[in-house]
Amino acid sequence: MTPESVLKTDQYKEWMERFPSSTEHLILNEHVSTVHNVRSHKIQTQLNMIHPHIFPLLRAALHVPNVRAECLLKFQLRPVMEWQRDAVPSCNTEEFMKEASEIPNFLEEVEKCRTSLLPAAGPADGFPHVVFLGTGSAIPMKTRNVSGTLVNISSSQSLLLDCGEGTFSQLCRHYGDAVDQALSRISAVFISHLHADHHTGLIKLLQQRQRALANLGIPFNPVYLVAPVQILAWLGQYHDFCEEILHHFSHIPSRSLCDDADVSKLKPDSSLQSMLRTTSLQQFRTCLVRHCKNAFACSFVHQSGWKLAFSGDTMPCDAFVHIGNEATLLIHEATLEDELLEQAVEKRHSTTSQAIGIGMKMNADFIMLNHFSQRYAKIPLFSEDFSDKVGISFDHMKVRLYFKTLPKLTAALKTLFAEELEEMEEQRELRSRRGGGCSPVMQAGAKRGQQGAPLHSGDSKRLKSS
Numbered sequence: 001m002t003p004e005s006v007l008k009t010d011q012y013k014e015w016m017e018r019f020p021s022s023t024e025h026l027i028l029n030e031h032v033s034t035v036h037n038v039r040s041h042k043i044q045t046q047l048n049m050i051h052p053h054i055f056p057l058l059r060a061a062l063h064v065p066n067v068r069a070e071c072l073l074k075f076q077l078r079p080v081m082e083w084q085r086d087a088v089p090s091c092n093t094e095e096f097m098k099e100a101s102e103i104p105n106f107l108e109e110v111e112k113c114r115t116s117l118l119p120a121a122g123p124a125d126g127f128p129h130v131v132f133l134g135t136g137s138a139i140p141m142k143t144r145n146v147s148g149t150l151v152n153i154s155s156s157q158s159l160l161l162d163c164g165e166g167t168f169s170q171l172c173r174h175y176g177d178a179v180d181q182a183l184s185r186i187s188a189v190f191i192s193h194l195h196a197d198h199h200t201g202l203i204k205l206l207q208q209r210q211r212a213l214a215n216l217g218i219p220f221n222p223v224y225l226v227a228p229v230q231i232l233a234w235l236g237q238y239h240d241f242c243e244e245i246l247h248h249f250s251h252i253p254s255r256s257l258c259d260d261a262d263v264s265k266l267k268p269d270s271s272l273q274s275m276l277r278t279t280s281l282q283q284f285r286t287c288l289v290r291h292c293k294n295a296f297a298c299s300f301v302h303q304s305g306w307k308l309a310f311s312g313d314t315m316p317c318d319a320f321v322h323i324g325n326e327a328t329l330l331i332h333e334a335t336l337e338d339e340l341l342e343q344a345v346e347k348r349h350s351t352t353s354q355a356i357g358i359g360m361k362m363n364a365d366f367i368m369l370n371h372f373s374q375r376y377a378k379i380p381l382f383s384e385d386f387s388d389k390v391g392i393s394f395d396h397m398k399v400r401l402y403f404k405t406l407p408k409l410t411a412a413l414k415t416l417f418a419e420e421l422e423e424m425e426e427q428r429e430l431r432s433r434r435g436g437g438c439s440p441v442m443q444a445g446a447k448r449g450q451q452g453a454p455l456h457s458g459d460s461k462r463l464k465s466s
């Protein structure tokens, strides 16, 4: 477990050489590269067949200079001492593609989708664009991590919307060797509220950002952290009892950016102004939403005119409609399907149609739905009011702000996940025959094997999350 920098020192090498030559040295540090989550690579390979830019292939992560530890690598002591690799997961891209090709009509739909997109094909990497790092709610799963959305404003500036547990790992999977550059570009983070699925990845992100800046030789500068003031209690405790963290950020209380904020008491105007300058934004607003105490949504306008609105977690909320008015892109949570309205009210979340309704009220150019309940691990149920202004997000999906492409992918997506959709429809019917009510979470997933297995066994289960 020795960091690479220590491993390379003569002193450490000498120490290692003092062991007998029969000793096996297992190295487990930041240079280890291993796939532990085959399911996430599989879904991404298959989505990539539909659109290679919107669903980019995952990177094989950091380079491997040597034989290093791998997930599920075993060392047997008896009867024969040997390394065993039989359980080490491997990704067979061809196999994943073959499996998708065998789904009835899938290749035909992909071809139709390609032909319809040809005339509209534009540059894939233009700015601004949004990378969805986590699109699930409550607990991290293999195909959907918890909340995290990266807005790449320009080639040098990014803003992160929420930072659930595992957000740094998702960045590694998405950017591979270029993860340090991606981290170094993040100059502002917005945390919507203090449920674990929205903020517990923050400390790791801040530490890794500092490491990345040092690694790239860029002078350290704190990140602008727009978050409820209550986050300081958590960060302060970490700072006091674990390691120093408070110098990593400059806090701007979310409440101070609400329209009705008491300017004299709250507005940290200089921090706000310097955040706006750094990120080339003209305006950054927040509002209280209908979820838990101190939950906020935000909207921001770029100097070039585009506007993004992000709901965090909320039931339909008029204050959010107000600050998100005429957004170029609305990212709205759609935790549950329409039929589970009662549960949505109880947990203070939105259904698919409610989220779309908010986008219509806002007159948003485009509505991206996210934060799906993990019962929709692969794909959520489509509701009737899906129009050509609505898209659903997937982890690692990359979309530009001005897009007409996404609705054209719907037919191919529905074909790829036909089996899952059918199962969910069946459940819906079963529920309505039983006269409504709730079904156990993740039934649809559980039926298909380990889909319901959490991605990380981290703290989020112990903390309040939703």
Ligand SMILES: [Zn+2]
Pocket: 193, 195, 291, 292, 313, 465, 466
């Ligand atoms: Zn929540």
Ligand SMILES: [Zn+2]
Pocket: 137, 138, 147, 195, 197, 198, 313, 371, 465, 466
């Ligand atoms: Zn949530």
